[in-house]
Amino acid sequence: xxxxxxxxxxxxxxxxxxxxxxxxxxxxxxxxxxxxxxxxxxxxxxxxxxxxxxxxxxxxxxxxxxxxxxxxxxxxxxxxxxxxxxxxxxxxxxxxxxxxxxxxxxxxxxxxxxxxxxxxxxxxxxxxxxxxxxxxxxxxxxxxxxxxxxxxxxxxxxxxxxxxxxxxxxxxxxxxxxxxxxxxxxxxxxxxxxxxxxxxxxxxxxxxxxxxxxxxxxxxxxxxxxxxxxxxxxxxxxxxxxxxxxxxxxxxxxxxxxxxxxxxxxxxxxxxxxxxxxxxxxxxxxxxxxx
Amino acid sequence: xxxxxxxxxxxxxxxxxxxxxxxxxxxxxxxxxxxxxxxxxxxxxxxxxxxxxxxxxxxxxxxxxxxxxxxxxxxxxxxxxxxxxxxxxxxxxxxxxxxxxxxxxxxxxxxxxxxxxxxxxxxxxxxxxxxxxxxxxxxxxxxxxxxxxxxxxxxxxxxxxxxxxxxxxxxxxxxxxxxxxxxxxxxxxxxxxxxxxxxxxxxxxxxxxxxxxxxxxxxxxxxxxxxxxxxxxxxxxxxxxxxxxxxxxxxxxxxxxxxxxxxxxxxxxxxxxxxxxxxxxxxxxxxxxxxxxxxxxxxxxxxxxxxxxxxxxxxxxxxxxxxxxxxxxxxxxxxxxxxxxxxxxxxxxxxxxxxxxxxxxxxxxxxxxxxxxxxxxxxxxxxxxxxxxxxxxxxxxxxxxxxxxxxxxxxxxxxxxxxxxxxxx
Numbered sequence: 001x002x003x004x005x006x007x008x009x010x011x012x013x014x015x016x017x018x019x020x021x022x023x024x025x026x027x028x029x030x031x032x033x034x035x036x037x038x039x040x041x042x043x044x045x046x047x048x049x050x051x052x053x054x055x056x057x058x059x060x061x062x063x064x065x066x067x068x069x070x071x072x073x074x075x076x077x078x079x080x081x082x083x084x085x086x087x088x089x090x091x092x093x094x095x096x097x098x099x100x101x102x103x104x105x106x107x108x109x110x111x112x113x114x115x116x117x118x119x120x121x122x123x124x125x126x127x128x129x130x131x132x133x134x135x136x137x138x139x140x141x142x143x144x145x146x147x148x149x150x151x152x153x154x155x156x157x158x159x160x161x162x163x164x165x166x167x168x169x170x171x172x173x174x175x176x177x178x179x180x181x182x183x184x185x186x187x188x189x190x191x192x193x194x195x196x197x198x199x200x201x202x203x204x205x206x207x208x209x210x211x212x213x214x215x216x217x218x219x220x221x222x223x224x225x226x227x228x229x230x231x232x233x234x235x236x237x238x239x240x241x242x243x244x245x246x247x248x249x250x251x252x253x254x255x256x257x258x259x260x261x262x263x264x265x266x267x268x269x270x271x272x273x274x275x276x277x278x279x280x281x282x283x284x285x286x287x288x289x290x291x
Numbered sequence: 292x293x294x295x296x297x298x299x300x301x302x303x304x305x306x307x308x309x310x311x312x313x314x315x316x317x318x319x320x321x322x323x324x325x326x327x328x329x330x331x332x333x334x335x336x337x338x339x340x341x342x343x344x345x346x347x348x349x350x351x352x353x354x355x356x357x358x359x360x361x362x363x364x365x366x367x368x369x370x371x372x373x374x375x376x377x378x379x380x381x382x383x384x385x386x387x388x389x390x391x392x393x394x395x396x397x398x399x400x401x402x403x404x405x406x407x408x409x410x411x412x413x414x415x416x417x418x419x420x421x422x423x424x425x426x427x428x429x430x431x432x433x434x435x436x437x438x439x440x441x442x443x444x445x446x447x448x449x450x451x452x453x454x455x456x457x458x459x460x461x462x463x464x465x466x467x468x469x470x471x472x473x474x475x476x477x478x479x480x481x482x483x484x485x486x487x488x489x490x491x492x493x494x495x496x497x498x499x500x501x502x503x504x505x506x507x508x509x510x511x512x513x514x515x516x517x518x519x520x521x522x523x524x525x526x527x528x529x530x531x532x533x534x535x536x537x538x539x540x541x542x543x544x545x546x547x548x549x550x551x552x553x554x555x556x557x558x559x560x561x562x563x564x565x566x567x568x569x570x571x572x573x574x575x576x577x578x579x580x581x582x583x584x585x586x587x588x589x590x591x592x593x594x595x596x597x598x599x600x601x602x603x604x605x606x607x608x609x610x611x612x613x614x615x616x617x618x619x620x621x622x623x624x625x626x627x628x629x630x631x632x633x634x635x636x637x638x639x640x641x642x643x644x645x646x647x648x649x650x651x652x653x654x655x656x657x658x659x660x661x662x663x664x665x666x667x668x669x670x671x672x673x674x675x676x677x678x679x680x681x682x683x684x685x686x687x688x689x690x691x692x693x694x695x696x697x698x699x700x701x702x703x704x705x706x707x708x709x710x711x712x713x714x715x716x
Binding site for chain 1: 365366369373391395474475476477478487538539541542543544545546557676678679682685686689690693695
């Protein structure tokens with residue numbers, strides 16, 4: 001009994017913190033989404049679901065939603081595939097030092113501030129006339145690509161950058177997960193004549209279940225909320241809104257157009273999407289937590 | 292022992308009561324003001340210098356200057372005005388924000404006598420967005436002008452035997468001649484007018500200079516006119532037919548803005564406001580009048596006419612407890628001597644007529660010459676959110692050039708409808 005009281009007592013500060021800085025703002029966001037809210041006005045009127053009705057008929061929102069789903073769908077799948085593949089390749093090395101070196105090398109982009117990396121790519125790698133990417137293409141006789149100015153290419157450019165900048169974190173997680181798999185499974189498989197692919201498919205992949213669940217959920221949530229690269233690398237919203245995602249639309253509505261009620265409604269929509277996808281993903285991927 | 296403690300406590304209480312009573316010699320209270328602006332070395336130095344001079348003349352007032360990175364500044368100002376208890380007493384205010392802030396009571400109206408003077412003594416476009424229900428909510432510092440003059444890279448023109456164009460046809464012709472394409476890539480743009488400000492301002496100027504209007508008396512946009520059609524068609528032709536530039540300035544993909552590419556030797560002619568000149572000198576190490584020049588831009592039509600939005604101003608927080616002192620500083624700032632010094636330091640065209648017409652201005656700021664002469668030809672752009680207006684015009688232009696909108700007529704119909712639904716007040 002005393003222990004329980006002590007535990008509750010110790011947890012009070014963190015719960016208070018969550019209540020004030022996480023739960024409170026979420027509830028406030030819901031409330032604002034039902035108002036015609038300009039923070040500079042003394043009074044703001046309650047409009048019920050009018051902001052949500054406006055969502056349905058807003059073609060720019062549909063474009064932002066489509067862009068967001070495409071970005072998240074493609075980037076998360078590729079991110080997880082590449083990071084798992086690289087983690088597996090790194091784990092082949094017997095030397096701990098070599099493994100540590102490669103993990104550090106892949107993790108470096110994660111350490112740099114996302115805004116700084118975005119600026120470097122936008123100003124040095126992607127520019128059409130002077131960028132490194134087109135210089136390299138020129139050496140192999142390929143015509144320059146308008147990486148950030150062509151509506152058909154822009155989102156793919158952002159996807160490539162995002163994979164580069166984010167993959168290191170998942171590589172570390174998968175590496176830790178792979179290292180945690182008991183080696184006797186692989187020894188037994190080798191004795192049975194299993195190939196590298198078979199070992200990966202029937203041992204590594206299933207036993208990475210809990211790591212995979214965590215990686216997918218965290219990657220999905222973080223990618224839905226990504227904003228920095230869209231803010232820095234995309235000029236305004238991109239040609240024909242091809243670089244507009246839900247987070248940048250929320251920012252635009254709230255701080256450029258001062259329509260915080262509608263911005264909050266979009267944020268509620270984003271919250272609902274992330275919530276539903278996370279629930280579905282958890283349902284599909286029920287994990288056996290024991291080896 | 293108890294008695295001693297009681298005695299000591301009593302003495303403490305007496306001492307504190309004495310401390311609370313009025314003193315024989317009243318202290319002079321210093322009024323403390325805060326001023327917020329955005330980071331710009333030359334501008335910040337000028338504010339501080341004028342502040343120091345004011346404080347020397349007004350020892351009872353102390354001003355603290357705080358400056359923030361530009362891209363955070365608007366949200367900083369907005370957030371502080373919302374909080375009502377925090378923030379600054381005085382703000383450097385972009386005129387366009389005045390449209391949003393003035394109507395909510397977040398800003399303090401200028402005293403009537405000072406306002407009457409200011410209204411009478413400045414160019415109308417410099418206060419348009421700061422006026423609300425007959426009251427003035429900011430002191431205009433500059434005449435914001437993105438029209439009427441253009442940067443010229445003198446070396447590029449010289450290398451191609453092209454003289455500075457003085458008519459519209461010469462401008463288009465020079466633009467075509469000075470554009471260079473390699474492997475399908477425009478490596479040098481002859482007349483790079485495609486940027487967030489120049490496209491909408493040129494569009495309006497082209498309508499006005501051919502005798503047209505873009506708004507009716509009720510504030511509704513009217514763009515289905517021969518003048519608007521001619522203007523948009525010309526802008527389209529310059530990109531698609533004459534190929535004087537491409538859409539990079541609006542769609543992205545460049546490493547530098549158009550005027551910066553001119554300073555880097557990659558663009559020949561770029562229309563921009565005079566604020567870019569200091570960047571050419573300071574950041575690119577160029578010499579004004581030698582490496583680049585700033586010349587008058589030819590008018591599209593027969594008339595010298597353009598629209599201007601309200602530029603940088605100084606405003607007082609509506610919740611500041613020191614509004615009187617704040618306006619005292621603004622009034623001091625408004626004197627010709629201070630304004631001239633500030634406008635020169637900040638490379639701004641003056642909002643105050645007497646300062647703009649002061650011969651010393653051109654001595655100190657020779658690049659202002661092509662602009663000072665046309666200030667009288669300006670009209671206030673209109674009481675609406677100019678960011679939304681520019682976005683609408685630019686998006687329509689991009690869609691038209693990219694072929695998403697098939698014709699100029701359809702572009703104008705779509706643009707007019709959007710502006711009247713979402714932008715017109």
